[in-house]
Structure formats: C-alpha cells, structure tokens
Amino acid sequence: MPQPELVIFDCDGVLVDTETIGNNHLVKMLAERGFETTFAEVRKSYCGMPMRAVKEKVEAQGFQLGDDFVQRWYDAIPVMFENGVEPIPHIEEVIGAVRSAGLRYCVASSANVEKMHVTLGKTGLIRYFEDVLYSASMVPRGKPFPDLFLHAAREMGFAPAQSVVIEDSVAGTHAGIAAGMKVYSYCGDEHADREGLAEAGGILFDDMRKLPSLLGLA
Template structure:
C-alpha cells in the first residue's frame, strides 16, 4: 500500500468524541418536534451528516422543523459542549506520527467551522489544524456525496487517488469512496455501524494506534 500524499480526517467521532452528546440532543429535538426517533437510530441515520441534510430528510417525511432549525442548532452548541469534549483515544498520537513523517493533513467535516472552533478548541487540537479546516458549508453537497473531500484535496493540492480518509460514519465512508480515496473507518465506538461501514467500502479498525500500521507513513 502506497504512502499517501494527504491524510484527511473527519472531525466528530474521529478527532473529538462528540457523536454521543450531539446525537442525544438531536434525538430529543426531533422527538419534541414530532419526529420520534431514538438515540440509537439517530446515531445510525444521522452521524456524519450536516444539519441541513438532516432537516431536509426529516421534512421530506412531513415533519416541519422550522426555517431557523439549523441556526438554533448551531447557537446551542456552545452550551452542549460547555462541560468539555474528549479527544478520541490515541488520535493525538497518530497525528503526531503524521507530522513526524512530514505528511500533509487536514480535517473535512459536515459541521460548520464554528463548531470545529469549539470542539477542537476545548480539546487543544485546534492549533494543529489551523489553515487546514474544511466544512460541508463550502460545497454544494455534503456527505455522502464526494464534494467535500474532493474540495479539500483540490485546495491542499493533491489528486484524490493519492489521499486517504479517516472516517467513522457510513455517510463519510461513502463520500470518501465516491471521491476515489482509500477510507479507513473507525469503529471503536460500541454503537458504530460496522456492517454499514464495511459494506460502504471502508477498511475497518477499532483502535487509533493501529492506523500507523494500516496507513504507511514513510
């Protein structure tokens, strides 16, 4: 397996442990709006998705969320993560190894830049990604479409087939594969959709310490 030219990280669930509290809050909001959904189903269906796409899917099923749904969601994020956010276990060590190998890297996420500023900020990871953060708000279509990963690769100056993606969601894995990239799908979370990740074409792993063996860095 070749040494990649660029490593693209997803953010939520790969760098920072936010999928749990985020999807718990989302399941509560959707249920209160009349779209009953459990936390577990919310994790399975909406992890890795932008709130714009979540709203579109829910409203297509006949449940209006309001024109200000996405804005209300983003305004509530500082309070949601006020108690702190953990990094995904051992991911900082892998980032250190990527840096030591002088490999270019970036983050590409469905979330807004403002959310990354919060979550990467409280975990201390933000300085590591300064000037190399990409959001689905920058492209026409979010995950599972390939637009975001193709945009990140283009801006960073690398061909898609020379990039690898580190993901944790089915939508993100599908997006990376559609972009023509190799995708390594983290399934260390007990609620990870292992079957969905595998069938989407991801290379599954459950410990960030294994990545340096799966992805040749030199």
C-alpha cells in the same frame, strides 16, 4: 501500502468524542418538532451528515422542522459542549505519526468551522488544524456526496488518488469512496455501524493505535 500524500480527517467521532452528546441533543430537538426517534436510530441514520441534510431527510418523511432548525442546532453548540469534549483515544499519536512522516493533513467535516473551533479548541487539537479546516458549508452537497473531500483535496493541492480519508460514519465513508479515495473507517465506538461501514467500502479499524501502520507509517 505506499504512504498517502494527504490525510483527510473527519472531525466528530474521529478527532473528538462528540457523537454521544450531539446525537442525544438531536433526538431532543427532533422530538420538540414532533419527530420521535431514538439515539440508536439517529446514530445510524444521520451520523456524519450536515445538519441541513438531516433536516431535508426528516422533512421528506412528512415532518416540518422549521426554517430555524439548523441555526438552532448551531446556537446550542456552546451549551452542549460547555463541560468540555474529550479527544478520541490515541488520536494525538496518529497526528504525531502523520506529522513525523512529513505528510500533509487537514479536516473535512459536516460541521461548520465555528463548531470545529469549539470542539477542537476544548481538546487542544485546534493547534494542529487551525488553517486546514474544511466544512460542508463550503460545497453544494455534504456527505454522503463526494464534494467536501474533493474540495479539501483540491484546496490542499492533491489528487484524490494521493489522498486518504479517516471516517467513522457510513455517510462519510460513502463520500470518501465516491471521491475516489481510500477510506479507513474507525469503529472503536460501541455504537459504530460496523456492517454499514464495511458495506460502504471502508477499511475498518477499532483502535487509533493501529492507524499509523495501516497508513504505512510504522
């Protein structure tokens, strides 16, 4: 395929391995407010969504999480990741290939910028992305809506057709497709919803070492 001109990376689950810690903590927070669920269900139903959208989705089922729920989530982040965060295996090889090809790149995440600084900072990846971090807090609607990816591409100076998205969630894959972008959906995590990613329109791959070739860089 022709090389894209802009590569938009999701953060959690694509750059940094935070999904297990984060989703386990979300299960605990939901249980504290009377919403009993499991890690598998949270991973499938809420992965990739901004926390305000998670709150709305849960409360639509008749559970009140409280006005402070989203803030409590963000307040817990330093503790959640105090023991460090690992980068997704081989992601630096991908970043290196993108940089060597002279492509522009950025991050578009449901997380706020402060959280990205924590997780990317602890992995050392922040040096690649410090000035190109885009958050769902910057747009009216988060994933699965296209607003965030369209905002990131516009801010970077590219049209959707010039851009590709690297995602790991069904919500994020839906968002990228809705934005008119090609989406490569990473499913190397054992808990990845491969069927859901494929149904959403993602091009599945299970090893970051395969991505440069998929992007036409190798």
